[in-house]
Amino acid sequence: MSPTVTSQPESSPRVDYDLIRAHGWAAVLGLMVSALFGLTVSLKFHLPHLLSQHAWSTWGRLRYDHTQGILFAWLGNGFLAFLYHALPRLASRPVTSRRLGWAMFWVWNLAAVLPGWTLVLAGVSQPLEWAEFPLAVALVIEFALVLIVVQFVMPFVGAKLSEIYVAGWYLIGGAVFTALAYPVGNLLPHLLPGAAGAAFSGLWIHDAVGLLVTPLTLVIAYYVLPVASGRPVYSHFYSMVGFWLLFLVYPLNGTHHYLFSAIPMAAQRGAVVASIYQGLDVILVVANLLLALVGCMALVGSDLALRFVWTSVVLYLVVSIQGSLQAVMSFNRAVHFTDWVIGHSHLAMIGFASFGVMGGLAHIWERLPGVRFSRRALGWSYWLTTIGLLLMVVDLTAAGLVQAALWHSSLSWMTSVRASRGFWLFRSVDGALLLSGFGAFALSLLIGPRQPGKWRPFSQAAAERDADAVAPVALPGANWLGGVYVWTFAAGVVFFVLSFVVLGVLPARALEREMAGGPERGYTAAELRGRMIYGRDGCAYCHTQQVRSTPDDVRRFGVPSAAWETAHDFPQLWGTRRIGPDLARETTRHPADWQLVHLYNPQSVVPDSVMPPFPWLFDGSAAKPTQDAIDLVAYLRTLGQAATLQQPAPNAGPLLQLDTTPTPSSQDPMGAMNLPQVPMRSPRSGGLGEILAFDARDPGQIQVGADVFRHNCSGCHGMRGSGDTATAAALFPHALNLTAFRFSAPLLSRVLVAGIPGSAMPSWSELSAAELQGVAAYVTSLGPPDATGAPPDPALLRAGSAVFATHCATCHGSEGAGNGTMAGVLRPVPANFHELQPGVPVALQAVRQGVAGTAMPAWPNLTEAEVQAVVAYVRAFYGTPSTVAAPPASLSAMQGRP
């Protein structure tokens, strides 16, 4: 079995130490920079204003650089360093060319990673998961991936295929299939709209892990475990079964990132089945690897490189079973979009991949002549990284479960954000531990005693001569069996193409007809610019744009997103994570001035928000938006607009009492696929009655209301409701001074549930009935006390009536019920003075100066006596019944109907 060995001239090493060292150091540098990006991103969750003055350091851009850096700068360089060490052992030949190796090194680092990072920070990127580097950089990476095939796969072509060890198969499969899959996720979403493009995005999201990271980490595992233990893997046959299952099934997993979406259900179900298959495969792979260590487990304690790789293999099993579980629809319905998934991805990219690469680099560093290497620092690195990672994964998994439970409840979105704060803070601590572990790893390759041996230049010619001198021993029957490998490899390529067809092409074709019926109007130039900003600054990484066909999503966000709505979306911006709420139905949810204030300083309108500010979109204040901010808001106003226009007018009685109870999941195994017709916004199911029952004298309710007010309302209205905040001033109309008005209970209830169209006052229907009762009680308690003085002079009222009839009745109606002839076209609708009583000072000011942001003008030509009279007259309406009904138009406007 042993090959014939001839000696090589002593002057030349068997592997290219220079390239190993160069890629190894580039990897370590990439790891530190990428981890710093990650830690900064984590810190911004509890310090949203950290580094927020500049566009380049905003959360979204750093997040893009974090994941792309881990994939390409750290893991990419780490894999390449290991392959230069492993290939001569696996292929019995040196790499194709040393010169090509150096060209690849510079292309990878100076033409891909560095420009990619820089361009993303400069705002040139793609909002596509695991494909965030801009298209120009993606082309360079694709070129480099082809070079990798030439450098590392071509030597196998010259070798005897029937002798390829499983690590060599993973190397070949990883290199070839990644070169095929990378354009799928980078290019096709630009060519195919919305849902059709998302099908391909899903493929790449999973292929980045399944066809690039996993195979190359397994190269390290299949290499280091046998070499360190001196024992072969338990069964090469099992390992090959595992290999082919992985490459046949992994590409079919991708659509499980978009379960309950508009992608055809057949593709979603297929992805679920493939994901479970994948979990079974990993059990086989890991068992086979770990069985090789039976009887020599003590080595895991003494050999640090082996310990890293062993941990990687164990965590591979954990993360794969976790991944299969996440793909099961009933479980996915709960945890998808939560921090559970972020914990899972960190377990995969650090626990499995990074531990594997760290072990691989340590293994080869111990064998590099002349380099410094510190086992002590490596030991520290292992424990710091292990503890940091495990704490982080436990923390994020728990956070995900809490978020899932809260999203399933009727509690507000911000309740889940507030509940997550502690977990996110702990995540930063874990991240700091991880970073210190990575730092210790970097030190282990830079300090310590020098390894024995003298550095000698690698000679390609000498390595080729050495390889030619090795003659593999032929086995009986190997000639025809050798052909089996070739055919099997061809079958693998065919299966990859099939997966592309099944999960990408067929769903896209199935969606074609539906998407052809999409909105005729595409985006305007301004909206397109806004969409570009939305993608550039990473909004899609906190806000999804897909209401899934699940009861919880429908209840919270509205009708499920349909494929036709995305007919003009190049590329899709569906997103796979929710830190903020879904925005697919944002169109009428908040007015433009609220959006601008929110972008300028989110905490000013949502005090507990963790969203970063975007001050570079403004000229110094929320009232001075740049064209970019205006365009971004214009784009936000389009989200769900087409679906709103398409929605049939509700005719099932009072809107606020519509039944939105979805089909019980027990009756629908696919999770409420047969959804009832629901309005664009999901209103409260309990109606107004329960809120009307508030008691403004109940200290308990007032206390509850004060707390809810502080979290949700104080940003605009101020802590004491006096509307004297900078935010209030930036809104048009300004946020109301609640201490200057008295409100009827029905008005308060309606406004809290439906908001005030034409103003920044949103609907708070997501709050519970008890919370809304509390707010109503608290707001009532803020207002002026009931009038106890003498009734107004009748003569004054008669004078006021005359002024009112002349100047005010056109809008406010002849009886002050807000139902004048102009009322139907005004937003916000004119005040109904039977339900709203302004205090005297604020009423005088309104008459004299008008109300900014509304149709109420100033009346400078009225005499002081007339002003006093009309104010007294208007105030006298409060609490009296109106004999004229409010027009349906104004009522529906209050309720937020289109």
Next chain:
Amino acid sequence: MINFIIVAVTILVGALILIWWLYPLVRPWMEAPKHRFLAQEARIESARRKEVAGSDQKRPEV
């Protein structure tokens, strides 16, 4: 289509297992690469150690 692929993958893997079970003579061929890999590793590692030993004789302390 997806069902076809899953069934096809299952059949392929089943066929591999069947061959392994029915034809014991194939097993050494299937297992050979793992031994050959370790032999190749030993060969290169041995050469590396000779290199190191040779250079260390010339320059014992770096």
